[in-house]
Amino acid sequence: xxxxxxxxxxxxxxxxxxxxxxxxxxxxxxxxxxxxxxxxxxxxxxxxxxxxxxxxxxxxxxxxxxxxxxxxxxxxxxxxxxxxxxxxxxxxxxxxxxxxxxxxxxxxxxxxxxxxxxxxxxxxxxxxxxxxxxxxxxxxxxxxxxxxxxxxxxxxxxxxxxxxxxxxxxxxxxxxxxxxxxxxxx
Amino acid sequence: xxxxxxxxxxxxxxxxxxxxxxxxxxxxxxxxxxxxxxxxxxxxxxxxxxxxxxxxxxxxxxxxxxxxxxxxxxxxxxxxxxxxxxxxxxxxxxxxxxxxxxxxxxxxxxxxxxxxx
Numbered sequence: 001x002x003x004x005x006x007x008x009x010x011x012x013x014x015x016x017x018x019x020x021x022x023x024x025x026x027x028x029x030x031x032x033x034x035x036x037x038x039x040x041x042x043x044x045x046x047x048x049x050x051x052x053x054x055x056x057x058x059x060x061x062x063x064x065x066x067x068x069x070x071x072x073x074x075x076x077x078x079x080x081x082x083x084x085x086x087x088x089x090x091x092x093x094x095x096x097x098x099x100x101x102x103x104x105x106x107x108x109x110x111x112x113x114x115x116x117x118x119x120x121x122x123x124x125x126x127x128x129x130x131x132x133x134x135x136x137x138x139x140x141x142x143x144x145x146x147x148x149x150x151x152x153x154x155x156x157x158x159x160x161x162x163x164x165x166x167x168x169x170x171x172x173x174x175x176x177x178x179x180x181x182x183x184x185x186x
Numbered sequence: 187x188x189x190x191x192x193x194x195x196x197x198x199x200x201x202x203x204x205x206x207x208x209x210x211x212x213x214x215x216x217x218x219x220x221x222x223x224x225x226x227x228x229x230x231x232x233x234x235x236x237x238x239x240x241x242x243x244x245x246x247x248x249x250x251x252x253x254x255x256x257x258x259x260x261x262x263x264x265x266x267x268x269x270x271x272x273x274x275x276x277x278x279x280x281x282x283x284x285x286x287x288x289x290x291x292x293x294x295x296x297x298x299x300x301x302x303x
Contacts, residue, residue, distance in 0.1 A: 028223050032219050055222060
């Protein structure tokens, strides 16, 4: 017997109207990967911190589920909560420490075979992301990693669309300088 | 924007998009995360278990008190309303039958409410 998958909206209604914790658990199960990996990117790969923030994100989402108006996707609403939780935590910590090797030389080897070249570029890009400011990194994460439009990213980040575009432009300039060894002209 | 900028931007865009694809494809295993979140959800506000019997008892006491304070009023109102409905005066058998019916209905309601809880 095939069962129709329950939509996010139906699960939210169950959680709100009947205080159905199983329904909310299903929402957590569906979105935990995206939220946790987004927070891992924002925290510069700190898995423990990202998971703590992800728990806090879902607890806040549960408390405020009644205020979710379904004007945006549930995932976009979650990203916004996650980003606010991250910002609140970052204000406490102030400066995110860079890993020891973050300032090191790129591992780029432009002459290496294609597959390992792509892997090395991926590692370098990951490191280079750590030199971006929080808003710049958040804009890159939302637009490239979470594949949101500039408008959706602006909703998540709570700023105008123009600001998102500026953050992305500045982030790319920094990344370009940081990853100059990977440039085709290098 | 000169040609070099365009080339670099294209190359960087491609790298970022590839990183994005990898990010979306990489599934973070649940590993008990959902269970931890659900276990930390705030408890739903519930009425204490003693509240319902105490309320029923208070209503019974209030009814008994009113019955004792106004002995004739209930009897008169009951007989008049039933006489209006059935169009004839009530005998003792009718009253007993009606009381049994009301009692049965009350108990059924109580049992249903208890099961629903």
